[in-house]
Amino acid sequence: MTIERIDSYHSWGGYPRSVPSQVVILGAQPELPAGGDTTMLPYGNGRSYGDVCLNNGGTLLATRRSKTLIDADWERGVVRCQAGMTIGELNSVSLPHGWLVPVTPGTQLVTLGGALANDVHGKNHHGAGSFGCHVLSFELLRSDGTRCVCSAVEHVDFFFATIGGLGLTGLVSWVELTLKRVPGPFLAVETIKYANLEVFARLNEESSDFEYTVAWIDCHSPGGRGVFQRANHVEAGTRHLPDKSLKIELPFTPPFSLVGSITTTLFNAGYFGFRRARVAAIQRLNKFLYPLDNIRCWNRIYGRRGFVQFQCVIPGPEGYATVARLLAHMRASRMGSFLTVLKHMGEKRSGGRLSFPRAGITLAVDFPYRGAPTHRLLAVLEEEVLSGAGVIYPAKDALMSSAAFEALSECHGEFKAARDSAFESDFIRRVQPGA
Ligand SMILES: Cc1cc2nc3c(=O)[nH]c(=O)nc-3n(C[C@H](O)[C@H](O)[C@H](O)COP(=O)(O)OP(=O)(O)OC[C@H]3O[C@@H](n4cnc5c(N)ncnc54)[C@H](O)[C@@H]3O)c2cc1C
Incomplete structure (x- = not known):
């Protein structure tokens, strides 16, 4: 275990600014530092x-150096990492053995601990549910010195409080998780332009046979036109497709955001x-x-003030309105x-007490952080979401209110009972001050 004082551990949006007093780099045998x-x-x-x-x-307990594959059963597709x-x-x-992580967000640069703690979802949520749906067990280290293996039958309260538990348990x-059998590293992808939200809804209904669906939406168009994509894994026969991906990096953070209303329009x-x-x-x-x-470090285009994302899910047919x-x-x-x-999420749920993913239509948007105008806009968006019985995603959030956090779940009581009082985040202090 190494201890560093460091001020470069930040979140992807770069807002809010926050400086830990120390970062403990966990090694091959992770353990909690003695009570300070x-x-x-935890930081993934x-x-x-x-x-x-x-x-x-x-x-911050930095986990990235603790990344060994402990055990793998390639017959059943079960791994412990x-x-x-x-x-x-x-x-x-796992791919050379014909297995894929069954639920992945829009970046593969997230740790398994981070994926579990936010109970992340992906483009296959309508069929596969969230990451937590595929977790069989995990080991939890608590500040009282206990280490417990949690699953749906052992330490059940910790199991469901830790899935989507934001690192606070x-x-x-x-x-330990179950992987998904795939025929190889290729997908057959269809990309379809659509004129408005009604057509998007129809495309979704027609796409129940597709494992992955997602849409990009032109946020400046009154009707909500966009580009819909759907995809399925494909069998062999396509092995010679070259990997043409070009890796580029934004080399520095400009002093101001390169994203404005003209550029986005x-x-x-x-x-x-x-x-x-x-x-x-x-x-x-x-x-x-x-x-x-x-595009490495694409978040730098938003400049030194950073940016915020807002993601919500709204249930039922009213979600479109x-x-x-x-x-x-x-x-x-x-x-x-x-x-x-924009994406339709399905009914399958992990049982995570505070998990965000649930049935409905989800919208995710990014805005450069501009101070008061950004706070005003997000407050208005939050009000709309709450009045539509929707919820806001903590993993993407920097500004939600205590009321929005309360609306996330009916299980705050169970979550609170399983929390570890030595664990705190800027998020929880903001949405539950004094708790
Ligand atoms: C480009 C991009 C696309 C994205 N797309 C999606 C998407 O499609 N769907 C989606 O759901 N999310 C998406 N996200 C968000 C991202 O998947 C989540 O925020 C994820 O949890 C980040 O994982 P991380 O390893 O970076 O964890 P961090 O961001 O470092 O931490 C996340 C949380 O996990 C906790 N944590 C981390 N490790 C542990 C551990 N070992 N034990 C206990 N708690 C732990 C932390 O305390 C924190 O609360 C996206 C993010 C980016 C940048």
């Missing part, structure tokens, strides 16, 4: 956008306008599942987004 004066929080790969991975003035291993690292070991040292119009109406192609799964991973109103508020505020993503 400060609170602790910092791919959360807001403040769930931050602990201002406290200790240390929690600091990333989804990409696991995929690269203790440190997960390893995770031009980008959105161009991204929609220059596409063919319908294209079918075989793609490497990394290209489809993780399109942004080819709420999405239309959210887009109208964004247009009225003249705060556009490059990456506006």
